[in-house]
Amino acid sequence: MGTVQLLLVFLCSFSASLGVPREDLYPFGPSNGDKVLRKGDDVSSKEIPLDIDIGFFNKRHRSIFVNSNGHLSFVTELPRHKSDLILPRIGYEVIAVFLADIDTTTDESGNIYYRKEVANQQLLNRASRSIQQHFKNVNNFRAKMLFIATWDRVGYYDRQHDLVNTFQVVLATDGRDTFALFHYVDINWIQSWGKNAPLAPDVPAQAGFDAGDKRRGLTLPGSATKGATNFALWSNVNSPGVWMFHIGFTNGDNVKAADANSGQDKGDKADNTCASQASTCHSDAQCIDYNPGFCCKCVAPFFGNGKDCLEPGVPQRVNGIVTGTINGQQVGPTDLHSYIVTSDGRAYTAVSRIPPSIGYSMQSLAPVGGILGWLFAKPERPGSKNGYMVAGGRMNRTVTVRFQSTGDVLTVRQHFEGHNALNYMQMQTYINGTIPEIQEGQKVTIDDYNEEFRRISAGQMRSYSDRVYRLDGVAYRYSVDQTVVYEACEYEPQDTDSMKLGVSRNFVVYDPKEMIVRYALTNRVSPMASSDPCVSSGQICDENAACTPVGQQYQCRCKNGYQGNGITCEDIDECATGRDTCHPNARCYNTDGGHECRCEAGYVGDGRNCQRDVLTCGAYRCDPNARCVYDSDLGAPKCECTSGFSGTGVQCTRIAEINCQNCHVHAQCIFDVSGLFHRCQCHEGYTGDGKDCTRIQYEIGCNVVNNCDINAQCVPVEGVYQCRCNQGYYGDGQRCLPSNDCSVVNNCDVNAQCLYENGRYQCRCNSGYRGDGQTCQQANDCSVLSNCHPNARCIDVGGGSYQCRCALGYGGDGYTCTPEQCNVIDICDRNAQCVPDAILRRYVCQCREGYTGNGRTCTPSVMPCNQVNNCDPNADCLYESSTGAYRCICRQGYEGDGYACRPGANCRNNPNICDPNAACTLAGSDYVCLCNRGYRGDGKRCYASSAADSYLLYTQGMSIMQVPFNPSQREPGKQVLLIPGQTAIGIDVDCYERSIYWTDVSNRVIRQARLDGSDQKIVIKDLGSPEGVAVDWVSRNMYWSDSALDRIEVARLDGSYRKTLFKTGLVNPRGIAVDPARGNMYWADWNRREPKIEVANMDGTNRRIFVQDNLLLPNGLTMDYSSQQLCWGDAGTQRVECMRIDGVGRRTIYGLASYPFGLASTDTTIYWTDWETKTIPNIDKNGGRPNEALSLPVGGNGKLYGISVVRNQCPAGSNACARNNGGCRFLCLPTQYGGHTCACPDNVDENECNELLLKL
Known part of the structure; x- marks a missing residue:
């Protein structure tokens, strides 16, 4: 409740940010041809086809999606808002205008409009002029298409509309370059209540771009912070609320902001006062005017430097990367994580993945995390300032550590990048040098120490201290010399120049098993109480040196850019000594205490980074109607005339537009690149030669009446469904001809004719010849x-x-x-007789009374047991080749006619048939052998079992990994097998034979091995993209899904007798599960338009939909045999759900699964693999709070796919195929109610299959 109240205050505590006048937006709404995104929460449009390519980073796209939560996406829709999606690390190609949890469910919460614009030349010209004005060297850009999306007065989750925002994005493209224009009218809210609050509160709104590679991207200032309110106040083109970017084609670079007549606008810079600059302060800070400028100051009780402010008492987290070299050994990149308890100044730091060869020695490097102690030290009395109050979250630190006893020297450089969207500080650490060796088993302690942080200039603090660490009680001295550089407010009066930091309760340890170095220390900060030796001792430091107190003495140290003993300092000539930071295409000019870099002629930049001036291209200057491009063949740049011009690139002349003098009013003049001439082309929705255009009349779309050619698809075009020929064909969609149609190119054989058949021309061999028409051979068969x-x-x-x-x-x-007459050869069934037929005048076979058939095959007239299982529970329905029929046969140990069986010889009569570790137990009407507790088997053979016999297997790239249900340091799990080049996806276990089956999508096969990874072999080949696999351990069959061939298939476990069960009505079949005891099979179809989970008998009959509502991306399935329910994971809804097999009792087990893929279950727990967290989360099958995710074995991290349970005994249950393969020659496939079907493989002719059955 506390979080919600605070959030409410935050939502309402700021006034509206006003930017672009509403009337200055690009026209929008239904009256301007816009489509309206359906109202709701987490909504996406269907895929929107584009007429002209949109470039985004290095890719070009011909379609786009509009998502309700303030962003556009390519490749796929991204409707769901998640609190942990942070730009630019989302992993999808996204243009975020205002990425937040927008909810338009109610009528009062606004609408979202969108359209593509190719005909309104006035808007196209407007966009072109804006881009030419604010970007250099794009004078020839002419927009050919705009994509406009507008969020008008939209509210926030959940159904809130007391505060609304309006903003717009315009994408302008000429087919080559693409620009994005963001327009913000007003920003009244930046954060919703949060779907997962308070556990995972939403971050403030984000704006920017994500390349989808988790590497490249760009965000607007204030993105993901409270500063997002300034989107409508700031600008990068000096127009509040307007932002412009070049987003493609970037040639491998990042998105570029406007670079002409621009500059980030945060108010009137000439008025350097709070009246115009207050928005640059943190939202929890106040702006204070000084003369001649202003500064920001955090409002109590918040603390910081005014640009960054934090709430007191709230623990802080710091994440970072450590790289470098220690004692000649490469370190990292590895992770650094810190946790600081600000209420008492205690800081904990851990550096992971450090090998023992340097891990023990790194216990002496407490200074690596020591800076965090200064940053968040607890102030002891008024006037005390810790590092965060001085520098905030952005600074650079340089440390030199000298070990006096060994002479080792190590340098640490750290760069603090501020807070990310989750409010974690980010830092980069670089280490280089040597340190004393510390051996395993030596106890390391660090003495308490004090050090003074002294301001030596504006934005620069320095500290020098001598410290002691002890090895087994023996003291070793080392010194720490550090400098912190930060951005200071030059106008703020400085109340103090130095602070004393007291550090105590130091703790350091290295964990060789986890390979982690841990540091901890407690920090207090207070003003310097003693006299300053730099003031009182009359120090004689050089004017280019800084005085640093060391106890009651002082040291003079030359400032950066100077060298000497501190008493005398001389300028360092960086240019002559090679210490400059200039670009290779720049010249270095030495200055007093530094140097300047200036780009060479023909290059532009700041001297540190120089790029060739685009006005010059190699040795040439391009024509105004040309652009400079890189010729990869020549390995050099060259000038190239733009579209509509011809020439060398240095000189370009316009290609005559004489062909465009008489274009129709509904046409435009375009340049035909293929023919190098101009021509008239009718606008979209019109047809003709460009000089005479008529509107296309769509009476009934092909989605209503399917009038498309067999080689065409019915696709939406501007809201109307039209027929479009498939690739390799041409025509109007209602009639499509192959690109190599014989009516166009006579490619038929001399013994063939070009004939019009099935709506197209095809080559057909003449009579007496056979072939494909293009090649014909004489035939005599x-x-x-x-x-x-x-x-x-x-x-x-x-x-x-x-x-x-x-x-x-x-x-x-x-x-x-x-x-063949039966009076000559005995071809009649044993239940038939050979009789003369007066009509046919020959002998025929005729079934006897009580049997039906053609005489050659006769079956009892009664319903056979394979259709209705009416056998005694102690009987099986088996096929008898002697009678050609199914009948009930009592099982071993029973006697009777099959419909009524009584116990015969069993373990009660003969106890010796049971294993010594089994007991003879009454089960129903029969006495059976059951293994004792602690043993597994069929009762006649029992083996000792243990907890080690039950565990999880999961697929991970080229590997299959084993992990216990409760991993520990003693039993962490292991790699079972690794096959280079494979990508293992689905996995299941044959609990009877104790073996593994898995799909390999890279090699398009299904593999099998023993549980220990031995005896690997391929059992199924020639697949498309095998994904899910399920083992029927009772019938000895396996089932699998193929998302490329769009099939569900079955085969024996050895790979024989392969049969296709389904090949229609499938789009992306994935997870699959079987219930052998009940004869049902289930599969998930990840059809984005109609996702569903289906069920059928295991012989393929009685196919029906099991679940269809409230699904998005159903993935893994698992059968909970103990509770008779099917469970599944949905990566779209982020849920794990279960439902009884009778279709009743659907319920959500867990609703916060990030990206579930594979699913598995035991009698008590559901496990799944998660693509985003890359872990194995799990939860009690009755729901509740999730358990801790399983720790994975070494080598088992990364993207996880399928998962399966290895049980110490098979689930209870049997079916009609369990004994003697159900009497079937090939496949015995169980069905409901205890029935089964003898099925024929695909490669065996059905008649031949039936003949073989008759001969059994």
């Missing part, structure tokens, strides 16, 4: 001559050959076939 007997079939015998074969019941060579 039945496939061409059709010369088989009427009672024969033309059969493909392989190798391109065909033969005539008489049908079943006939004999002959295929060209002549005669009936």
